[in-house]
Amino acid sequence: MIAFLQQYAFWIITIVKIALLLFIVLTVNAYLTWFERKAVAHIQSRWGPHRVGPHGLLQPAADGLKFLFKEDVTPAGVDRFVYYLAPFLSLMLSLTALAVIPFAPNPLPFKILGEHVYLWITNPDIGLLILFAITALSVYGIALAGWASNSKYSLMGGLRSSAQMISYELALTMSVVGVLLMANTFSLQSIIEQQANAKWGVGFLGWNIIAWTHQGLFFPQIIGFICFFTSAIAETNRAPFDLPEAESELVAGFHTEYSSFKFAMFFIAEYTAMITVSCLATILFFGGWLSPFASTPFWHFTYYIPSITLIPFGLWVIYDGLKYETIFGKLILPAIGFAMFAIGGALIALPAVNDYIQPIFWFTAKIFVFLFFYVWARGTLPRLRYDQLMNVGWKLLLPVSIANVIVTAGVVIARSYR
Amino acid sequence: MVPTQYYLVLSAILFGLGAVAFVFKRNIITIFMSIELMLNAVNLAFVAFSQAFGKVEGQVFVLFVIVVAAAEAAVGLGIIILIQRNRQSLNIEKVNLLKL
Amino acid sequence: MSPVLLIFFVLAGLAVLGALSLVLQKHPIHSALSLIVVMVCLAGLYLLMGAEFVAAVQIIVYGGAIMVLFIFVIMLLNAGAEERTDFSKLAKIAGLPLALALTASIAAAVVKPDPGVPAVTQVVIPNATEKISSMLFNEFVYPFELTSFLILVAILGALVLAQREKK
Secondary structure, X not given: OHHHHHHOHHHHHXXXXXXXXXXXXXXXXXXXXXXXXXXXXXXXXXXXXXOOOHHHOOHHHHHHHHHHHOOOOOOOOOOHHHHHHHHHHHHHHHHHHHHHOOOOOOOOOOOEOOEOOOOOOOOOOOHHHHHHHHHHHOHHHHHHXXXXXXXXXXXXXXXXXXXXXXXXXXHHHHXXXXXXXXXXXXXXXXXXXXXXXXXXXXXXXXXXOOOOEOOOOOOXXXXXXXXXHHHHHHHOOOOOOOHHHOHHHHOOHHHOOOXXXXXXXXXXXXXXXXXXXXXXXXXXXXXXXOOOOOOOHHHHHHHHHHHHHHHHHHHHHHHHHHHOOOHHHHHHHHHHHHHHHHHHHHHHHOHHHHHHHHHHHHHXXXXXHHHHHHHHHHHHOOOOOHHHHHHHHHHHHHHHHHHHHHHHHHHHHHHHHO | OOEHHHHHXXXXXXXXXXXXXXXXXXXXXXXXXXXXXXXXXXXXXXXXXXXXXXXXHHHHHHHHHHHHHHHHHHHHHHHHHHHHHHHOOOEHHHOOOOOO | OOHHHHHHHHHHHHHHHHHHHHHHOOOHHHHHHHHHHHHHHHHHXXXXXXXXXXXXXXXXXXHHHHHHHHHHHXXXXXXXXOOOOOOOHXXXXXXXXXXXXXXXXXXXXXHOOOOOOOOEOOOOOOOHHHHHHHHHHOOOHHHHHHHHHHHHHHHHHHHHHHOOOOO
């Protein structure tokens, strides 16, 4: 038995990793919807979901159940094959994209079945190209959904989305070329590692957004980042670029005719794409898992930041939960709070675990900052008109990102002559 | 280990199917797509030879073919839109002004 | 059968099926989807051969740009299923045999073992991407610049063609 397991250790570990990643990402997705509704509500001076569970924390579960049990309507006159293919394609592609993202540099400190376990599913040399290839294909899900639904609103949404995604893909790709020129590689792991040699060892100076490394001459990629994130928001069809599903004009755009679980698949695909884009922005411009602080002994106290954030937050959650009137709130919130408190305490008590957790903590923290950006943009920015959208893509983002590439190339060449 | 011949046979089959589609299809867009299929078949042969000889020239040429295909698609689809606008049909048989 | 050969046969079979379905499907969108299947399979074959960069470019440009453009145009023109019309008599009688003969002759020409062609496509070219880029910007720099000119012309052409005439 053990021999059999060891023979196929690589496959078994990979499958388990995929299952785990799917579970984590789907959970994060569910709570991202909760977070989004809550944050947008507070931006608009509302309460947001607060009925199902304490602070509406069980709302995602209720939504999921609703999606599962709703009637699955297939409208008359649809192209059945394409109609069923579209949501599946969207979901599959956006989940596949996560496979190439490296979440932490070091393997787990212990071996499983005689193999090192790294925190990525695969780490190919052309990781970034694969991500772009998947992004390029993901337009089909939306375009085909719009076409197959046999509805004018859906068709308009599909048309808009395919035009929008082709246009912004150019700016998206060009804005990253600056980073690629400096990193000299397509491998996401090497791109992160290249950002580690910061000037004076001060972590965040080395990130590509500032790019101040030992090599002297530097050119911050802040313009590249702005172009990248703007076009990435457009690429994921999120506000203020959510014209394919502009509800005030197109009912719900490309997914008007989709109900029940097929709609949920589009929904999950969209949120997963948000997570992928946040990961990519973190990796390319914000140093991935690198800490923003220097790694000198003086700055060693920053290793306790995970604990310092977890312990007071856990205590506050316990306090808040005890105030709740419902039995459920009184039980579940203090339990969560105590878990946070315990994890925070354990991190202080076990320095080895704490050291290992650092990259993961910084990576996750940065991803959540970007996810918040997404929600923030949706809560505050008005939707662009279609011609404005095209103007921004073609006349602003594309030339600016090309200029960024040219200047970066100049700096890289000048560096090599010194 | 895949013999080079297999790739070449596959390339030939795809090219042949592309030629068949080019002759038999009546829709201009589909005819255009069959040209793309033939280009793809040729690309496959290029890459197979490139890998067999261990030289990257073939892959460089594939990049050129892809660029030309992209340019061709842009112009060709523009022409197709014009045909549809002028004749209200995508049937190749309806585009027969030069026929005697 | 080695796993590599198995993967080859799966991808090749899918590609041939996709190409067949391109011929047989009536609706242009279905034909376009079949063509996308062929292109993705070919990208897989490129990966199998070790040509990573070409595989990525194949999907990004062919799958992500050119075919999206096709689908966009099909959606824009709201193209319906293909109308069946009579072929010319020549095509009816000689079309399929000639096409088969073409395929067979090409296949026969390539199957005949040529001593000049290495038998196995598994040479790993080290730093292939780097070599491609340096070749593109050194030996092939004039054709490369020419393609940029070609694209510019294509952009202008598409603009002029698709523009509505102002009256």
